[in-house]
Every structure is written in C-alpha cells, then in structure tokens.
Amino acid sequence: MPGILRIAYKLLVxxxxxxxxxxxxxxxxxxxxxQMASLFAGVLHRSSATIINVGAGMWVMDPAVxxxxxxxxxxxxxxxxxxxIPGVKYAVPIYSxxxxxxxxxxxxxxxxxxxxDDTTLIGAPQMVAGSIQDIFAENAFxxxxxxxxxxxxxxxxxSEFELNDHRxxxxxxxxxxxxxxxxxPTLYTTYERALQYIPNTRFTxxxxxxxxxxxxxxxxIKARVAADGYLALTEDEFMRRVSGFYMYQxxxxxxxxxxxxxxxxIGLSISGQTFYTFILENIDRFGxxxxxxxxxxxxxxxxxxxxxxxxxTGYGLGVGLCAALIWLARARLPDYAALLTLSNxxxxxxxxxVIAGISSYFGVRRVLLIEPFEIFRS
Amino acid sequence: xxxxxxxxxxxxxxxxxxxxxxxxxxxxDFRANFGEIVYVVGPSGSGKTTxxxxxxxxxxxxxxxxxxxxxxxWGLPADELADFRLHRIGFVFQDYHLxxxxxxAENVAIPLVLQxxxxxxxxxxxxxxxEVVGLGNRASLPPVKLSGGEQQRVAIARAIxxxxxxxxxxxxxxxxxxxxxxxxxxFIREKLLSDKRCIVIVTHDSRIYEFADRVMRMEDGKVxxxxxxxxxxx
Numbered sequence: 001m002p003g004i005l006r007i008a009y010k011l012l013v014x015x016x017x018x019x020x021x022x023x024x025x026x027x028x029x030x031x032x033x034x035q036m037a038s039l040f041a042g043v044l045h046r047s048s049a050t051i052i053n054v055g056a057g058m059w060v061m062d063p064a065v066x067x068x069x070x071x072x073x074x075x076x077x078x079x080x081x082x083x084x085i086p087g088v089k090y091a092v093p094i095y096s097x098x099x100x101x102x103x104x105x106x107x108x109x110x111x112x113x114x115x116x117d118d119t120t121l122i123g124a125p126q127m128v129a130g131s132i133q134d135i136f137a138e139n140a141f142x143x144x145x146x147x148x149x150x151x152x153x154x155x156x157x158x159s160e161f162e163l164n165d166h167r168x169x170x171x172x173x174x175x176x177x178x179x180x181x182x183x184x185p186t187l188y189t190t191y192e193r194a195l196q197y198i199p200n201t202r203f204t205x206x207x208x209x210x211x212x213x214x215x216x217x218x219x220x221i222k223a224r225v226a227a228d229g230y231l232a233l234t235e236d237e238f239m240r241r242v243s244g245f246y247m248y249q250x251x252x253x254x255x256x257x258x259x260x261x262x263x264x265x266i267g268l269s270i271s272g273q274t275f276y277t278f279i280l281e282n283i284d285r286f287g288x289x290x291x292x293x294x295x296x297x298x299x300x301x302x303x304x305x306x307x308x309x310x311x312x313t314g315y316g317l318g319v320g321l322c323a324a325l326i327w328l329a330r331a332r333l334p335d336y337a338a339l340l341t342l343s344n345x346x347x348x349x350x351x352x353x354v355i356a357g358i359s360s361y362f363g364v365r366r367v368l369l370i371e372p373f374e375i376f377r378s
Numbered sequence: 379x380x381x382x383x384x385x386x387x388x389x390x391x392x393x394x395x396x397x398x399x400x401x402x403x404x405x406x407d408f409r410a411n412f413g414e415i416v417y418v419v420g421p422s423g424s425g426k427t428t429x430x431x432x433x434x435x436x437x438x439x440x441x442x443x444x445x446x447x448x449x450x451x452w453g454l455p456a457d458e459l460a461d462f463r464l465h466r467i468g469f470v471f472q473d474y475h476l477x478x479x480x481x482x483a484e485n486v487a488i489p490l491v492l493q494x495x496x497x498x499x500x501x502x503x504x505x506x507x508x509e510v511v512g513l514g515n516r517a518s519l520p521p522v523k524l525s526g527g528e529q530q531r532v533a534i535a536r537a538i539x540x541x542x543x544x545x546x547x548x549x550x551x552x553x554x555x556x557x558x559x560x561x562x563x564x565f566i567r568e569k570l571l572s573d574k575r576c577i578v579i580v581t582h583d584s585r586i587y588e589f590a591d592r593v594m595r596m597e598d599g600k601v602x603x604x605x606x607x608x609x610x611x612x
Contacts, residue, residue: 003491014479288475291436293464294492295457373437
C-alpha cells in the first residue's frame with residue numbers, strides 16, 4: 001500500500017470513536033437497504049411462484065390478468081386456435097385456483113390447486129416421494145413440500161382430506177423452486193380432476209402453456225393471440241407483469257422504495273456528517289500538509305480512500321449482517337420471504353458509493369479550500 | 379554552498395476588497411544567505427507572517443518577486459511549487475500541527491511519504507532524525523503523550539527529514555517556557571544551521587534575539603530596519 005494511503009488509513013482507524021460511528025452508520029444503512037430490497041425481492045419472487053414452478057416457455061391468458069392468482073378463464077376454443085398457429089410446437093391447458101381443504105383433524109386449510117394437462121403432465125413438479133404416474137389414481141393429489149407444507153398437518157403418502165365433499169388422497173410429495181406468496185400449501189392434480197372437484201365458471205382454462213417451435217416464432221404467436229383478443233407472454237414477461245403489478249399498483253413497491261430511500265438518507269446523514277466532522281477536526285493538519293508540499297491530488301486520494309474504505313467495510317458488514325438475519329429468520333419462520341439477489345446487492349453498492357462520494361465531496365471541497373497560509377495565521 | 383538563499387524584491391500583499399482592503403506588506407525587500415539565521419520580528423499585525431508566507435512559497439504576493447537560490451518561485455506552476463517546498467523548504471509551525479492519531483515517527487516520516495518514498499525506509503529515516511533531536515525513545519508514542527518542547531522537536535525532525543536548504547520557523551518559542559525556548563533555539567543554531575542551509579524565524583520573543591545573525595524589523599507592513607544581532611556581530 002502506498003505510504004500516503006497508509007497515513008490515510010491510520011488517521012481513520014486510529015480515531016476509533018469516529019471510525020466506529022462511521023462504520024455503524026454505513027453498516028446500518030446497508031443493512032436496512034438490503035433488508036428492504038431483499039424482502040421486496042422475496043415477495044416478487046413468490047408472487048411469480050406458479051410461473052417459475054411450471055416453467056412453460058409461453059403463457060396465454062386474458063389481457064386483464066395481472067397476477068397468477070387472478071385468473072380469468074379462457075374458452076376452450078382458444079386452445080384449438082393457439083394449437084393451430086404455425087409456430088406453436090404444443091399448447092396445453094393448466095388449471096390454477098384455490099380450494100378449501102378439510103383436513104383429517106377436522107380443521108380447514110386454504111390451498112392452491114394446480115391442475116396439470118392429463119395427457120402430457122406438462123409443468124409437473126420434481127417428485128421426492130411417490131411417482132408422478134400415481135397422479136392418475138383415484139382422488140390423487142401431489143403435495144408440494146415447500147415452506148407451507150406443514151400447514152397440511154403431517155401430510156404423507158396416503159393421507160386423506162376432503163375437498164368440496166370429494167375425497168382427496170396424497171399419492172406423492174414433490175418439490176418446486178418457489179413457495180407461494182399467500183402462505184397456502186399447494187397441491188397438484190390433473191386438469192380434469194381439478195375441474196371435477198372444484199366449482200367452476202363456464203370457461204375453465206386458467207392459462208394455456210405454449211411451447212414455440214423456435215424463439216423466432218414467439219413474435220408471430222404473440223401477434224396471432226393478440227389478434228384473437230388474448231395475451232401471450234414469455235415466462236420472463238409474465239413475471240415482469242406480475243412484479244409490475246405488485247410494485248406499482250399495490251403500494252408495496254412504493255413503501256419498500258421509500259424505506260430504502262430513508263435508509264439511504266439515514267446512512268448518508270450519519271456517515272456524511274461524521275466524515276465531514278472528521279475532516280474538519282484534521283483540517284489544520286491537512287493545511288499543514290499542503291504547506292509542506294502535499295499536492296491536491298494526494299490529499300484527494302487520501303480522503304477518497306478513507307471514504308471508500310469506510311463505505312466498503314460498512315457495505316460488507318451490512319450485507320453480512322443482513323444475510324445472517326435472513327438465515328436466522330428462515331430458521332425460525334420457514335415461509336419468511338426474503339431473497340438476497342445480485343441486483344439488490346448491486347443497488348445497495350451503488351447507494352454506498354453515492355454515500356462515499358457525497359461524504360468525500362464535502363471533505364475534499366473543504367480541504368481544497370483551505371489555504372496553507374491559514375496555518376501560519378493560526 | 380554559500381551566497382543568497384532567499385531574495386525578495388518589492389513585494390506587496392493586499393487582502394480583502396473595497397473598504398476592507400488592507401495593505402499587509404508594503405513594498406518590502408528581504409534577503410537571507412546560506413549559513414545564517416534571520417529573524418523577522420515585529421508587533422502583531424506588522425505583516426511578518428504574511429512576509430514569511432510569501433518568501434516560503436505559500437502565499438502569492440500581489441506584486442514583487444521572490445527568488446530562492448535564483449529560482450523565481452512564483453513563476454512555477456502550482457504543482458511544481460508544491461514539489462519545490464516539499465524538497466527544498468522545511469516548515470516548523472507555531473502549533474506544530476502534528477497528527478495525534480499517528481505515532482511520532484509516522485509524523486516525522488510524512489514529508490518522505492509525500493515524496494513517495496517507501497514506507498519502511500521513511501520510518502527508518504524518521505527514527506534517525508528523532509535521534510538527532512533527542513527523541514529516539516519516543517518514536518512509537520503519539521505526539522499527545524509528549525511535552526510541548528518535545529512536540530516542537532518532533533516538528534523540527536519532520537522539517538529536517540527531507541534535508542531542506544531553507545528552514546522556516548513560525549514563532550518556535552511561543553508555546554514554550556523561557557528555558558525550553560532558549561534550548562530549542564540553541565539547538566536550531568548549533569545542530570541545524572550549516573553553510574548549506576538558511577534559517578528564517580518569525581518571532582515575538584526578544585529573549586532569543588541573541589541566536590540570530592540578522593534581525594529584520596517590520597511595522598505596519600513595512601520593513602523598518604535590518605540589523606545584525608549584537609551577539610553574533612561580535
């Protein structure tokens with residue numbers, strides 16, 4: 001490390017009170033920012049759980065659909081229409097809805113029901129117990145072992161429940177990549193059984209799962225479906241649509257963004273003010289360095305290094321603390337929805353860089369303005 | 379080395395604007411040779427600190443020229459002037475301006491660090507110079523653990539570490555008791571002065587005039603006289 005940076009480092013860390021205050025400020029700000037962003041990311045991830053778990057290339061839906069749970073049934077002829085589009089490799093219906101289960105102990109539990117196309121079982125989950133073929137057995141359901149599984153109260157192979165006066169039986173247990181947003185367990189069955197067991201409207205298809213022949217066919221499929229008055233979206237587009245709904249139309253996004261902004265402001269004010277005080281306390285010495293012959297770029301380097309060191313250390317501590325808190329929360333609350341994503345970490349990093357930049361800007365400005373002549377006059 | 383170290387001719391310095399404009403130094407000349415100690419003395423507000431700042435390359439004169447070893451220092455670009463001060467001029471400030479969070483040795487090493495010298499080399503050199511000023515056993519302490527006289531010596535060690543030709547002292551005895559002050563100036567005279575070095579001291583302290591070769595008096599921004607010190611004139 002160059003000598004001038006060593007001096008900057010020692011000036012910073014040897015002033016333990018200020019260094020601690022600076023670190024606490026930045027760490028706390030990063031913790032809050034990352035925590036807020038992680039919670040939001042967790043909520044958004046879960047809001048698209050069905051899309052992620054089914055994993056279809058394209059989804060066809062009514063244009064008014066805003067979330068996966070908010071299904072608007074499609075008429076059967078849409079399935080035939082979509083299947084007739086030249087670029088479609090295959091298209092199958094899927095049922096997605098809610099049902100009230102009566103469990104063995106007499107309690108009731110709301111659940112998500114996913115009905116897979118009987119012919120192809122496209123979108124089937126990864127089995128951990130039982131066989132996917134058992135889904136064709138009488139009254140068969142596959143329970144998803146996710147964060148909400150425990151709400152089925154000890155469900156195992158062979159467990160039975162009631163669904164709208166129909167008997168249901170767990171014939172398999174499976175895993176999916178994402179838990180649902182609304183804290184309800186998920187059961188998979190066949191499309192036809194879902195229609196039989198759950199009261200339905202005139203039209204019954206929740207979504208069409210479409211596989212284009214090539215990615216070049218996607219645009220044409222979307223155009224044809226749109227011409228029929230429906231909406232075809234790729235998996236990513238559908239997830240973005242759902243995220244956009246929660247972000248901009250529910251208040252969740254605005255609240256999270258406000259909290260993140262407040263965290264940023266808190267961090268900036270604590271660290272900015274403390275750092276500026278730190279510079280002011282050493283201003284005569286910086287002036288003395290200028291008188292001795294330090295060049296402005298050397299002093300700027302020192303200040304930027306100090307601000308950068310504090311902010312990066314605080315960033316590391318804040319992210320580490322946030323990860324530890326999420327881990328701890330998940331150990332206690334299996335359905336705790338928080339997700340550390342690269343974009344969250346990147347956002348927090350950018351904000352920390354801004355904090356470092358603004359904090360050091362005022363310090364640099366003050367140091368550049370000090371006239372060495374003032375040192376003699378003092 | 380011998381001859382003229384610093385030569386300032388017709389320097390003026392104005393401060394402020396409009397009615398608040400003041401003429402701090404008025405058409406002053408200054409000359410200091412290698413091998414001598416020159417005092418700049420005068421009452422508060424007489425312009426001696428302004429004069430010191432101008433001849434050491436810290437404050438640009440409103441008019442006039444300052445030459446150090448023949449170089450017109452105010453004709454140098456800012457970075458070159460800073461570099462010139464770093465290599466050629468040693469400063470000892472009235473309040474020392476030592477960094478309290480660094481050790482004594484680290485404080486002394488700063489000019490070498492600014493010259494991009496290796497950290498370990500700079501510290502080794504600093505320890506040697508602390509020996510020169512009699513503080514070899516204080517190298518690892520922070521300056522706040524030292525007495526005023528010792529801090530003054532640390533500031534001197536910092537000033538001499540880059541082996542400057544010119545040394546500038548601002549009120550070196552102002553914060554010290556009489557005996558310590560005399561010891562410091564005696565040390566400056568006996569250990570730091572050589573025929574390759576010129577020392578300029580701004581002071582109010584008439585008790586130390588005896589250590590000067592020449593005394594330049596200032597009053598109301600003007601040089602009112604330059605005289606040889608009685609003791610050294612003998």
